[in-house]
Amino acid sequence: MIARRDILKTGAALVVIGMASSLPDFALAAQTGINTDNLPFTVGNRATRLFVTRVDGKKPKGVVLFSTGWSASPDDYVRLQAILAMEGFVVLAPLHVDSDDYADKATKFDQRQVFLERIADMRAASAYAVRNYPGLPVIAAGHSFGSLISLCEGGALANLAPFRNPAVKAVLAFSSPGKVTGLIGPESYKALTVPTMIITGTADTVDQFVTDPKDHLYPIETSPAGGKYALVVAGADHALAHGKAGFDHALPAMRLFVEAYGLGDDKARKRLAAWHAAPGDTFTVREV
Numbered sequence: 001m002i003a004r005r006d007i008l009k010t011g012a013a014l015v016v017i018g019m020a021s022s023l024p025d026f027a028l029a030a031q032t033g034i035n036t037d038n039l040p041f042t043v044g045n046r047a048t049r050l051f052v053t054r055v056d057g058k059k060p061k062g063v064v065l066f067s068t069g070w071s072a073s074p075d076d077y078v079r080l081q082a083i084l085a086m087e088g089f090v091v092l093a094p095l096h097v098d099s100d101d102y103a104d105k106a107t108k109f110d111q112r113q114v115f116l117e118r119i120a121d122m123r124a125a126s127a128y129a130v131r132n133y134p135g136l137p138v139i140a141a142g143h144s145f146g147s148l149i150s151l152c153e154g155g156a157l158a159n160l161a162p163f164r165n166p167a168v169k170a171v172l173a174f175s176s177p178g179k180v181t182g183l184i185g186p187e188s189y190k191a192l193t194v195p196t197m198i199i200t201g202t203a204d205t206v207d208q209f210v211t212d213p214k215d216h217l218y219p220i221e222t223s224p225a226g227g228k229y230a231l232v233v234a235g236a237d238h239a240l241a242h243g244k245a246g247f248d249h250a251l252p253a254m255r256l257f258v259e260a261y262g263l264g265d266d267k268a269r270k271r272l273a274a275w276h277a278a279p280g281d282t283f284t285v286r287e288v
Contacts, residue, residue, distance in 0.1 A: 033057075034082050036074075041094060043117070043124045048102065050125065053081040053091040061088035062137045062262045063129045065122055065153065065168070067146030068093065069175075069241070073101040077143065079243030080174075083251065084141070087258055092129060094121035098145075118149050119163060126153075126165055139170045139262040143241035144206070147173035151192060151219055157183075158191035170195040170227075170261035172254065174241035175204050178215035189219045195227030195261040196220065199250045201236025217284075225286040229257060229272070234280035249278050 033056045041050035051074035054060055064084050068074055074081070074093035081091045095102055097109050097117045109117060122140070129138060142150035152163035154171035176198055177184060200216040210216065213232075220230040231253050236246030253275055260269035277283035 034085050036081070041124065041128075043094070043120050046097075046117070048097070048121070049095040050128065051075070051081075051091075051093040051095070053085050053093070054089075055085050058088070060090040060133060060136060062090075062139065062258075063133050064089045064091045064172075064258075064262075065125050065129070065138060065140045065150070065165075066091050066093040067118060067122060067140075067142035067149040068096060068099065069142075069144035069146050071098055071100050072143070072146075073099050075101075076242055079247065080241055083254070084258065087255060088263065089139075089258070090133060090136075092125045094125050096121055096146075115149075118145075119152065122149055122153060123165070126167055129167070137169055137262055137264065138165075138167045139172060139258060140165065140168045141172040141174075143174040144238065145177065147175060147198075148177045151176065151189070151196070154194040154196060155191040156189050156219065156223075159187040164191070168194060170197075170257070172197050172199075172257060173219065174199050175206075175210075175238055176200070176216045176219050178206070178210035178212075179218055180209060184218065186222060189223035192219060192223035193226075195229075195257075196223065197229040197231070197253070197257045199231045199233070199240065199254065201233045201238075201240050201246050203235055203237040204240065206238055220284065220286060225288050227261065228286035229253070230282075230284040230286075231277060232282040232284075249281055253277070253283065 035056055037052040039050045041048050084091050098114045140150035140153040150171050150173055153165040153168045155164045157163055198220050202213055204213045204216055205211055217230050220228045233246035233249045240246050256268045256272035259265040260272050
């Protein structure tokens with residue numbers, strides 16, 4: 001078990017979690033502890049790890065299936081997972097084959113195979129949720145390459161293959177993959193009908209993949225309207241999901257979204273529709 005001491009016992013944590021919840025909630029989290037079990041996990045005939053993050057002593061109200069960015073590990077998203085745990089979710093994050101922490105570091109897989117192995121990881125994590133957290137609502141979340149995986153779970157790329165996970169009720173995506181040549185086109189998000197929120201920044205670029213930060217909004221712009229949201233944080237770059245600059249600007253909208261569409265809170269849904277971003281940031285709602 002990996003204790004989130006860097007979240008709960010530092011001054012920075014007080015700022016981050018304090019903005020995500022009330023001080024009494026922070027005190028409760030400090031008392032019970034946000035912890036991560038780093039578990040052996042089998043996907044097909046391949047061994048990996050599953051990171052399970054939750055608040056000890058509190059029964060989770062929902063499940064987040066989280067997919068990391070390319071070469072990253074779930075432990076690179078400590079603050080984000082802590083916030084989701086504070087909201088009442090258990091976060092299930094597999095260690096993907098392209099992670100720097102994976103034993104073979106994708107030496108056995110080309111890029112296409114890495115994509116398919118990631119899909120397999122998330123299906124295995126979803127099956128784990130059914131076994132261990134039956135009946136709880138499920139949302140998919142991800143960052144960068146992982147955001148594409150989460151969008152697929154919500155219905156994206158149906159023109160290529162049936163990646164949709166019917167258990168997923170909503171998608172929270174940080175820094176979507178943009179317009180990847182040969183992969184992402186006008187039809188890519190036509191079947192993304194579940195509520196979706198994209199969070200990105202005005203400086204969010206990726207060498208050789210996303211040169212125009214506005215391309216991150218493509219899933220919201222080209223998918224069917226209804227429950228679609230996009231937040232662009234001024235000055236934030238691709239490290240936003242790691243809890244870096246601009247992260248605190250994203251917290252209010254993110255919290256309302258997961259409460260509304262992950263936990264079925266109608267009041268949160270109304271508040272989200274009427275929410276206003278901080279000066280300099282841009283918030284878009286596509287209901288029609």
